[in-house]
Amino acid sequence: MVAGRYRLRSVLGSGSMGTVWSAYDEFLHRQVAVKEMKVPPGIPAAQADELRERTLREARAIAVLSHPNVIILHDVAREDDQPFVVMELLPSRSLAHILRDHGPLTVGQAAAVGIAVASALEAAHAAGITHRDVKPGNVLVASDGRIKLTDFGIARNVSEATMTRTGIMLGSPAYIAPEVASGGAVTPAADLWGLGATLFAAVEGAPPYDADGDPLETVGKVVNGKVPKPKAGPLADVISALMTKEPGRRITLRDVRHRLYPLQTKTPLDLFGPELFHTPDGKKTSAQPDATDTQVIAAPHLPFETLAVVAVPAGMLSVPAGSLARQALATLVPPEQRRAAYSLDTISIEATFMVGPAAGIAAITAFSPMWTLTALGVLFGGTAFLIWLVDPPIREGAGQAAELGPRPPLRSWLTGRLVGTLLIAGGALFVLIGTELATLAALRANGELGVTGLVIVVMCTASITGGIVHGLVKRSLPQGVLMLLLALLVMPVGLADHPWWLLMLALIPTNLMCAPTLSATTETVTRLAPPRVRGEAMGLQDAFTRLGLAVGGPVVGFAIDHSSPEWGFVAAGLGGLAIASAGLLRRRGPATAAEPALAAATAGPE
Structure with missing residues (x-):
């Protein structure tokens, strides 16, 4: 670990x-x-x-x-x-392995590799980054046609430090630029030489210099010898223009791409057939991750195919412990004390978020993922058994049909006000999951993931504090207002996303609204839904909150991937506002005539 x-x-x-x-x-x-x-x-x-x-x-x-x-x-x-x-773990083979097992590439294949690597280097150089070790071993070709450059600045960073500090040069002499081999500075022009040497190997099936010989002898040839010329072919001019000893005379990456585009007549997916991803004896290469690799982590007792089949019914049969707990609270706690009860329920959930991940990591580290996941499964089963054993009342007059009366029609209780409340609940969870993703992305971008645990603890503590205040006051803010504050306060967090302690402080105001918003949601659902159908209403509440989680993650993740973590916070707030606004509009609609008679008349905020 x-x-x-x-x-x-x-x-x-x-x-x-x-x-x-x-x-x-x-x-x-x-x-x-x-x-x-x-x-x-x-x-x-x-x-x-x-x-x-x-x-x-x-x-x-x-x-x-x-x-x-x-x-x-x-x-x-x-x-x-x-x-x-x-x-990133990319199911792929390196270009070096493909050349070793299958020989030189075709013109189209080599052109596709050259275009991809040139594009990658062009983006890197624009960002002030030099790769320093461009070679076939650092070019990955995936079975779906993706071509990626890896090992940016890592291996060559070791080589540079060793050479300048101790006089020993490490790295890949067959692909190293002459100015680097002679002890000069590593500049973006060195990547152009490496690209040329990689294309040389791609069309010739062997590197421009002996990769298996004496490294010092090879370096001597790179520095003092003549530059090898590829055989006549469509890529020969491009390779020669890249592999010139004078760094300033090498062609640009833009020119490389323009010269190679006409040579790539098919997509990479069509160019690199499945035969290239098998060894000559027909066996799939070990570089290809196997689906069974994840079984010991995700489902240690089931193969993946079986898991995919049983996951749907297992999810449908899972015990909604949270929904049952809220129904029991609505039954056992007097209306005037429900706000405090629901606040305590939300606080307990926040405490679980604080303790749970740390306990899980500790268990996996001390034992194993298989036994930890098995224990979690047993714990879930034990929880279901305890619920069955205790059998808490989940609605007033349970078992007394006369007191409960007939089940009201769906349209009489699933009113615009209740639907609006459920939409606001979904919007709240959209904001919460989006905030967590953006926070993790910001910490990762700043190289501060080591303090993730502390930041999450502070976020949860702020939510608990808000929940305590919400439970103690006699009259709190309505659910809609709390939701608006939750969303509006998260959007400017991106302006203070570094250093980590400033981000942590900026997250406190929006997290103060977290537990109160969730608690007020349950209060409102309890008040609007008749006791006879309260279970269904709270089931819908769970469904809407999970929908908010399911939508919020991909949407905010897309915003982060295509912009920056700062915009992730904005996306979380705007998405939550959009969903909550739809809910508020539904709640402003006229109430049905049956609603006042069917809803449980209790005091509390809307």
């Missing part, structure tokens, strides 16, 4: 600069690739520490780079003073 979050599972590749692992993110429940950086032998301790810090700083800087042809860098972490870089 790395940083209490990333569980290493299998080695994808290993070299002198590090080991790449297939891993599982226990926090966000996704597969990732984790690169364990290795310090080359012979480095003094002080310089090794400097090298580790420099690796982490550069990785954090690269994390802001977003491009379809660049592998995504999710996180940087420390474990036992060793840096770990967490990246």
Whole structure:
């Protein structure tokens, strides 16, 4: 386990600069690739520490780079003073493996690789980032046609520090630029040489210089020898224009793309057929993640196919403990004390959010994901058994049909006011999930994920404080007003998203509205729904809140991915306002004649 979050599972590749692992993110429940950086032998301790810090700083800087042809860098972490870089796990093969197993690429395939890598480098250079180690081993080709450049500034960062500090050059001599090999500065022009050498290998099936020979001899040829020329072909001129010893005379990446576009006659998906993703003996390469990799994490006792089948009925049969608890409170607590009761219920949920993740991580670390998930399943089953054993009353006059009266028609109680209340509930959860996503994205973008736990604790504490105040006052703000405050207060948070402590303080006002909004929602649903159908009404409340969660996550995530975490906060607030506004408009509609007689007449805010 790395940083209490990333569980290493299998080695994808290993070299002198590090080991790449297939891993599982226990926090966000996704597969990732984790690169364990290795310090080359012979480095003094002080310089090794400097090298580790420099690796982490550069990785954090690269994390802001977003491009379809660049592998995504999710996180940087420390474990036992060793840096770990967490990246997107792309089901793919490296170009080096494809060339090794299947020989040279076709003209169209090589052109597609050149266009993708040139696009990635162009975006990186525009952001002030130099890759420093462009070679076939760092070009990934996915089975769905995606081509991505990986290892931005990480491996070459090690090489640069080693060469300048100790006089030893590490890296890939067969693809290194002459000015870098001779001890000069690493500039974006070095990436142009690396792209040319990569295209040389793509069309020739072998690197321009001997990759298996004596590294010092190879470096000598790179610096002092003639530049190898590719065989005559459509890409020869582009390769020669990139592999010129004078950095200033190399063609631009824009020119590279313009020259290669006419040579790519098909889409990458059509160019790279399935045969390239198998070894010559017909077996699928181990670089391809297998679906069974996730079984031990997600469902240790079921294969994925079985899980997909049983998940739907299992979800339908799950016990709605929260809804049952709120129905019991509505039955057992006098109307004038329900606000305090619902506030306590919401506070208990917030406390669970504070303690639950930490307890889960501790259990997974101490035992295993399989036993932890099994224990959670047993806990859910035990909760259902206790509910059955206690059998709490969930409506007034339970079991006395005469007192309850006939079940009212759906249209008589599912009024515009109740639908509006449910929409506001969905909007509130849209804001809450969006705020959490934007907060995590902001911390990640600033390289401050290490304080995520503290920030979440402060957010939950603020919500608990708001819930306590809401429960103590005799008359609180209506649900609609609380919802508007929740959404409006989150939108400007992006203006103070760094450093972390300023972000944490900016999140306090909106989180003060969290528990009161949720509590006021339950109060309003209880008051508007007749006792005979209160269970259905609270079931609808749960459904609308889950709908808000389901919609809020993708919408805010899209805003973050296509802009920045700052706009994630704005998207969370605007989306919540849009949904809540629809709810407020529904609530302003005229009440049906049956509504006053059917609704339970209790005091409380709307």
